[in-house]
Structures are given as structure tokens and as C-alpha cells.
Amino acid sequence: MSVxxxxxxxxxxxxxxxxxxxxxxxxxxxxxxxQRVTPHGHPWAQLCLSATGVVRLTVEHGxxxxxPSRALWIPAGVEHAVTIVExxxxxxxxxxxxxxxxxxxxxxxxxxxxxQCRVLEVSDLLRALVLEMDIRPDGAQPGPGAEDLQRERRxxxxxxxxxxxxxxxxxxxxxxxxxxxxxxxxxxxDDPTRxxxxxxxxxxxxxxxRTVARLFRQQLGTTFVQWRQQVLLAKALAMAxxxxxxxxxxxxxxxxxxxxxxxxxxxxxxxxxxxxxxxAPSPPPV
Numbered sequence: 001m002s003v004x005x006x007x008x009x010x011x012x013x014x015x016x017x018x019x020x021x022x023x024x025x026x027x028x029x030x031x032x033x034x035q036r037v038t039p040h041g042h043p044w045a046q047l048c049l050s051a052t053g054v055v056r057l058t059v060e061h062g063x064x065x066x067x068p069s070r071a072l073w074i075p076a077g078v079e080h081a082v083t084i085v086e087x088x089x090x091x092x093x094x095x096x097x098x099x100x101x102x103x104x105x106x107x108x109x110x111x112x113x114x115x116q117c118r119v120l121e122v123s124d125l126l127r128a129l130v131l132e133m134d135i136r137p138d139g140a141q142p143g144p145g146a147e148d149l150q151r152e153r154r155x156x157x158x159x160x161x162x163x164x165x166x167x168x169x170x171x172x173x174x175x176x177x178x179x180x181x182x183x184x185x186x187x188x189x190d191d192p193t194r195x196x197x198x199x200x201x202x203x204x205x206x207x208x209x210r211t212v213a214r215l216f217r218q219q220l221g222t223t224f225v226q227w228r229q230q231v232l233l234a235k236a237l238a239m240a241x242x243x244x245x246x247x248x249x250x251x252x253x254x255x256x257x258x259x260x261x262x263x264x265x266x267x268x269x270x271x272x273x274x275x276x277x278x279x280a281p282s283p284p285p286v
Contacts, residue, residue, distance in 0.1 A: 005033075005083075010040040011092075015137035018044055018096035022149065024156035025094045026133035030087075031055070037082035045095045045102065045114075047163070048072045049122060049130055053088025054238040056189070057081070059117055062172045063189060065234040066119075067241035070169060071126075073118045075102055080117075085238065091130050093159065104160035113168070120166040129159050170269075171237065173230045176219035180205055184212065185227075192231050193254040198224045233268050236261075240277040 016025040028051075031037075048057060049071040057064050057072055058081045064072050065085065074080055076097065082090070095104065103114030134144055134152055144152065173189070176182050184205050187194070195201050201224075202209040216224050232253050239249045250261035265273045 005036045007038050008035055009038055011037065012137065013040075013042055013094070015139065016092075016094050017138070018094045020096060022152065022156075023096040024133070024152075024159055026130065026135050027092050027094075027137070028135045029090050029092070031082075031084045031090055032087045033084045035084055039079050039081040041077055041079040042094065043076055045076045045097055046074050047093040047095070047120075047130075048074065048082075049091045049093075049127070051089040051091050051127075051131065053090075054085040054241065055088050055090055056083040056085050057117075058083065058175070060175075061177075062117065062174045064117065064119055064172045065238050067238040068127075069122060069237065069241055070171065071120050071122050071166075073114065073120060073163075075115050075117070078117065086242075093130065093133070095160075104163040106164055117172065119169045119171040120163070121169055123162055123166065126159065126162040126166065129155050129162065133159075171230075171234055173227070173234060174220050174222075176215065178215055178219050180207055181212065181215045181219055188228060188231055192228060192235060193252070196254060229264060229268055233265065236265070236273075237277065240273075246273055246277075 011027070011029050016027045018025045031053075048055070048066055050066050050068055052068060054065060054067045057066060057074070059074075059078055066072050097103075101108075102111045106114060133155055134148060136144065173185075175185055184201055187204065188201065195204075198212060199209050202212040205212070213224060216222060216227060220227060236249050236253060239252065244252075246261070247258045250258045253261065255261040255264070262273055265271070265276055269276050
């Protein structure tokens with residue numbers, strides 16, 4: 001049974017617009033699983049980081065789970081929606097950029113990678129810097145003084161440096177444009193262990209397994225099994241951020257044993273779970 005959620009609009013982005021004088025603005029919103037943020041976009045780039053909890057950000061052709069150990073870069077103008085997987089303290093950074101540039105002050109040769117959504121590892125320093133940024137909106141009383149603004153600019157420079165150094169992680173899940181397949185994919189994202197095989201998922205949509213398999217190849221260039229593994233990997237990372245034992249994660253994701261789960265992770269990312277999940281920290285205080 002689906003959970004009833006309350007749609008809410010963009011969370012006052014106009015009160016945090018970045019400028020040359022304040023090139024990175026930060027805001028905090030505490031969101032619950034009963035809420036979802038409707039599709040919207042911004043004229044500036046942004047970084048989404050969940051200080052606690054897990055959120056899912058969906059764009060036209062993909063979706064991304066964001067636990068505290070990762071952050072999502074969203075280029076300017078990209079429409080996105082936010083689903084709250086676990087009650088979250090969502091930190092958002094808005095970055096000022098010239099119209100002809102993209103990225104955290106990177107060389108032009110490096111800009112293409114920043115013109116698309118990308119998941120980034122979050123270093124301890126980057127997390128600490130984000131948590132230190134002023135989250136007061138424009139018009140708040142008292143506003144930032146001269147010393148506050150100088151400190152904000154110094155922190156912003158360090159944030160950009162940490163973003164340039166952050167390692168990208170292949171953790172996004174591609175989404176199709178075909179309505180039937182999109183509906184199936186969104187059902188898997190909501191409850192990936194409801195069925196073990198493609199036959200069960202295809203039955204839910206009223207399509208034949210052969211048709212669904214063909215759509216996966218045509219729309220996403222992959223098989224259902226490979227696509228679902230990406231979903232399970234993203235779910236596992238979110239669970240690891242809560243410090244759940246590996247055996248518990250494997251069982252909840254439908255694996256018969258921790259060794260079977262370990263084999264899937266190795267095939268997917270080329271590293272054992274102990275290494276891949278090592279960056280999932282305990283939730284920091286806010």
C-alpha cells in the first residue's frame with residue numbers, strides 16, 4: 001500500500017539566491033516521509049546533502065538516492081523533484097556561476113562532467129563546512145555583518161575546493177520515458193524486494209516479460225537484472241548510513257546470505273561492501 005504524501009512547492013529558493021558577493025548560499029529544511037517536493041528548477045547550480053536521513057531526487061531521465069555519505073550536484077536549470085525516504089535534515093547549497101560557466105570554478109575542459117547530475121562522495125571536511133554555513137534567508141534579522149560575510153566567503157572557497165576534489169560515484173538509477181516502463185521502475189524504487197523476478201513485475205503492469213525486457217534494452221540499454229542491482233546498491237548505501245549490520249542489509253534486500261550480497265556488490269562496483277560502504281558515516285549533529 002502506498003504511503004500518502006503531501007506535495008509542497010519549492011522551499012523558498014528566492015530567499016537564498018547566490019550572488020557574486022555571496023557566491024554560495026546554504027539553507028536547511030527538515031522534511032518528513034509524508035512530504036514530497038514537487039518538480040522545480042533553479043537558475044543556479046546546487047548541491048544537495050542530507051545531514052541526517054535519506055532523500056531521493058528525481059530528474060527527467062534518472063533518480064538518485066542521497067544518504068549522508070554522498071551529495072548530489074544538480075546543474076542550473078535542471079528540473080528535479082524530492083522524495084523523502086527517511087526523515088531528513090536536507091542541506092542545500094546554491095552556487096553562483098556566470099551564464100557561460102558550469103561547475104565549482106573548474107577549468108573549461110572539466111566543465112562537461114559538471115553539466116549533468118552527478119553523485120559525489122562527501123569528505124569529513126566538506127560535511128563540516130556545509131554545516132558551518134550561514135542558513136539565514138535574505139531579510140532575516142539580524143542579517144550577516146561584515147565579519148560574517150568574510151567568513152562565509154572563506155568557507156565558500158573551501159567548499160568549491162572540496163567539490164573539485166570529490167570523487168564521483170556511479171550511483172544514479174536511469175529512468176525511461178516509456179510510461180509503462182517508467183511506472184514499473186518507480187514501483188521497484190519504492191519497494192525493490194516485492195518481486196524477485198521480472199515476471200512478477202511485468203504481471204503488475206499487465207505487460208509480458210518479453211515486452212518489458214525489450215523496453216529495458218531499448219530505453220535504458222541494460223537488462224532488468226542489472227538495472228535492479230543499481231537500485232539495490234543505492235538502497236544498501238542508504239541502509240549502511242544507519243550503521244545496520246551487513247547481514248541485516250543483505251536479508252532486507254532479499255539476498256539468501258551475506259556472501260551472495262557481497263558478490264553482487266563486487267560485480268557492480270569492483271569492490272567489497274566493506275570498502276564501498278566505508279564512507280557512510282554516523283549521522284552528524286545539526
